[in-house]
Amino acid sequence: MSAANGRTPATRTVVEELLRRIGEGDPERIAGLYAERGDWKLSWPEDEHGRSATPWIRHRSTRADAAAHYRELAAHHRPGAAATAIERVLVDGGDAVVLGEIRQTAAATGREYR
Template sequence: MSSAPSPTTTRAVVENLLRRIGEGDPERIAELYAERGDWKLDWPEAEHGRAATPWIRHRSSRADAVAHYRELAEHHVPGRAATEIERILVDGDDAVVLGEIRQTARSTGRAYRARFALHLTVEHSLIVRHHVYEDSLAVAQAFDTGEVPEGE
């Protein structure tokens, strides 16, 4: 007998994820991810170089989740960040988190704000899908050092 998805469990996992992200411990955050998962970020790779933003890439494992949160922290100024969660929508195993992040790029000192939507899927109380849709232009501009890449 299979059980139906539990919106309560999905919401609890998502709220726990957001709390742990706020606490900033990459290993504790990653404990909420399945060993293998589908992690994608909506980012126009052809338009923006990734050297300044190495955390923005596709991932597929719990170890990748740890690396993501470490890299994200390494490239931003500690204590100069905030996230406003506007809404969490839950439909069975799926949840969408809507909000805005405010960060400061460590390499340039530029602050930025970026609206985002985070689509998560929870199975067996672990996150198996993590898709982020964010204002990539705001992030890219904050990290733009004004250098022209070779060959352009």
């Protein structure tokens, strides 16, 4: 994401925009904030989730992969049965960490998790 003057906007601004877009739920707009190429690993042991039960949890490396992640996440969860609580956004220069809780309900089982 580039500012009009060609400089990259402040990290906190980008994080806030990402969270806003995630809340809106449009995978393409969310992915627009991701780099074209990257190394995005969702770490969750294979024996605990299985690839077929949680297809959204896998390694991603492109902006298109990021959009696919949000599409898959939506496709495998019950609409309107999710909640997110952001507790804190920590920023140090170009690095940021978002702390909070995400709750979802799996469409296949009706089981809620966080």
